[in-house]
Amino acid sequence: MAVITPRTPPGTMELLPRQQIAFQRMLDTIRRGYERFGFVPIETPAFELADVLLSKSGGETEKQVYFVQSTGALANDKRPDLALRFDLTVPLARYVSEHQNDLVFPFRRYQMQRVYRGERAQKGRYREFYQCDIDVIGRDGLPLLYDAEMPAVIDTIFSELGVGGFKIELNNRKILLGFLMSLGVDSPERRAAVMRELDKRDKLGDDEKVVANLVGGDDTQLSVTDARALLTLVSATGSSAAVLALLDAQPVEEPTFRQGVAELREVAAALHAFGIPEERWRLNLAIARGLDYYTGTVYETFLDGRREYGSVCSGGRYDDLASQYTTSRLPGVGISIGATRLFYVLQQTGLVAEGASTVEVLVTQLDAALMPAYLALAAELRGAGINTEIHADAAKLGKQFKYADKAGIGVAVVVGPDEQAAGVVTVKFLTAGQQVQVPRAEVAAAIRRGPTAG
RNA sequence: GUGAGUGUAGCUCAGUUGGUUAGAGCGUCGGUUUGUGGCACCGAAGGUCGGGGGUUCAAAACCCCUCACUCACCCCA
Numbered sequence: 001m002a003v004i005t006p007r008t009p010p011g012t013m014e015l016l017p018r019q020q021i022a023f024q025r026m027l028d029t030i031r032r033g034y035e036r037f038g039f040v041p042i043e044t045p046a047f048e049l050a051d052v053l054l055s056k057s058g059g060e061t062e063k064q065v066y067f068v069q070s071t072g073a074l075a076n077d078k079r080p081d082l083a084l085r086f087d088l089t090v091p092l093a094r095y096v097s098e099h100q101n102d103l104v105f106p107f108r109r110y111q112m113q114r115v116y117r118g119e120r121a122q123k124g125r126y127r128e129f130y131q132c133d134i135d136v137i138g139r140d141g142l143p144l145l146y147d148a149e150m151p152a153v154i155d156t157i158f159s160e161l162g163v164g165g166f167k168i169e170l171n172n173r174k175i176l177l178g179f180l181m182s183l184g185v186d187s188p189e190r191r192a193a194v195m196r197e198l199d200k201r202d203k204l205g206d207d208e209k210v211v212a213n214l215v216g217g218d219d220t221q222l223s224v225t226d227a228r229a230l231l232t233l234v235s236a237t238g239s240s241a242a243v244l245a246l247l248d249a250q251p252v253e254e255p256t257f258r259q260g261v262a263e264l265r266e267v268a269a270a271l272h273a274f275g276i277p278e279e280r281w282r283l284n285l286a287i288a289r290g291l292d293y294y295t296g297t298v299y300e301t302f303l304d305g306r307r308e309y310g311s312v313c314s315g316g317r318y319d320d321l322a323s324q325y326t327t328s329r330l331p332g333v334g335i336s337i338g339a340t341r342l343f344y345v346l347q348q349t350g351l352v353a354e355g356a357s358t359v360e361v362l363v364t365q366l367d368a369a370l371m372p373a374y375l376a377l378a379a380e381l382r383g384a385g386i387n388t389e390i391h392a393d394a395a396k397l398g399k400q401f402k403y404a405d406k407a408g409i410g411v412a413v414v415v416g417p418d419e420q421a422a423g424v425v426t427v428k429f430l431t432a433g434q435q436v437q438v439p440r441a442e443v444a445a446a447i448r449r450g451p452t453a454g
Numbered sequence: 455g456u457g458a459g460u461g462u463a464g465c466u467c468a469g470u471u472g473g474u475u476a477g478a479g480c481g482u483c484g485g486u487u488u489g490u491g492g493c494a495c496c497g498a499a500g501g502u503c504g505g506g507g508g509u510u511c512a513a514a515a516c517c518c519c520u521c522a523c524u525c526a527c528c529c530c531a
Contacts, residue, residue: 010523063455063529086530087530087531117530119529120528122524196529312531338531341531364489396489398489401490401492414489430491433491
């Protein structure tokens with residue numbers, strides 16, 4: 001029989017145990033950070049009813065949605081009535097609308113699950129990937145302080161993850177929208193198109209190309225003067241104070257613009273109050289975000305020197321999360337860490353160490369007759385909270401050590417007839433290459449203590 | 455969905471202007487005897503050269519088709 005080449009579908013990430021452990025540690029850190037800032041967990045199903053999921057999305061997102069259908073229904077030519085979620089924000093909107101009478105507001109939830117997008121896989125772009133979201137949803141209103149809390153959380157987590165340098169960049173969409181309104185760009189569609197072009201500025205790396213696209217684009221149709229003015233505004237650099245001063249000096253009366261500047265100023269002040277050093281965040285007026293449900297503050301986070309892999313964390317504020325599900329007005333602000341991409345980038349950068357196994361100790365087998373002693377020893381270690389595995393094969397000791405080493409198990413314990421007679425246990429610390437004999441009763445303590453320094 | 459590029463061992467790649475049984479490094483497995491891993495040495499397994507067709511005395515190499523993957527576009531974590 002011909003074997004089928006085993007392979008994962010493109011755009012999925014599958015890991016070996018030691019990598020998986022490293023990935024899990026990363027998720028643990030993110031979870032801890034979220035909980036420390038007072039967010040509570042929820043999960044939602046991987047698939048939603050198609051009409052619910054797609055109630056708001058335009059054509060673009062719908063093209064990327066995977067539909068789900070049982071084969072039975074498929075045989076009957078039924079249109080799939082289930083679809084896999086493509087982000088966690090839409091399910092959140094559904095969740096909050098559905099349970100609004102049982103939730104407390106502001107509702108602060110975190111959610112770490114996989115999402116699915118039917119697009120061509122690419123470097124750092126997956127079709128199945130983890131998003132780790134936090135959002136704060138208010139009823140009717142939501143203080144701007146929360147907009148500053150998002151970067152504070154991200155700063156804490158990314159610092160703890162040890163990902164090296166990173167920069168949280170933020171902007172307020174009202175500034176761009178107001179600026180465009182002041183230029184007489186009245187149609188929301190045209191403004192959205194301009195935003196999308198603007199988002200590519202980073203990738204194109206040449207403002208003149210952006211100008212050309214803005215002028216030449218069917219959907220944008222800016223004049224050369226206006227496009228240049230926009231690019232000049234957007235390329236403002238320097239401290240947050242400098243950028244805000246530059247915004248103040250703009251001869252733009254448009255109230256939306258002014259409100260955006262005021263909001264951005266308040267958020268920047270709050271960021272200082274949160275104590276986030278300005279090396280790790282900056283105002284970047286070119287951050288536009290394609291998704292049009294964002295209405296105010298927007299964020300993108302990049303790892304230093306790894307911009308080409310894209311944003312590893314982004315989000316923003318939206319005035320009304322769930323207008324398609326409820327008449328309640330539910331404003332919110334949220335941010336999402338792309339954990340799969342983040343992990344991939346860290347791997348590429350060599351920043352993710354293939355860590356130790358979750359198994360802490362291997363009880364080796366020297367003499368099959370001593371198996372009862374091995375089992376008792378292992379049970380004792382487990383009782384002391386130490387993850388312990390028993391080598392069930394009486395292979396040569398060297399082989400058993402090799403096994404432990406390859407599996408990333410840091411400690412091996414050896415009990416042979418000699419030890420058994422003397423009432424001691426040999427504890428070998430593989431990574432340190434150090435070996436000690438301790439009385440049987442002190443094994444767990446010795447393992448906890450680890451190899452002696454020096 | 456559109457465009458471009460690449461397909462030789464598990465991985466990274468060699469393979470002369472087409473010319474015998476297609477190679478290396480790494481990895482894997484085994485060995486170097488008595489209770490000690492990493493290092494070294496020895497050995498082994500592993501390839502219908504992505505698939506199909508064509509040109510030729512002869513194709514991994516040249517041509518056509520096809521498939522897969524990668525990169526880019528769109529969009530986005």
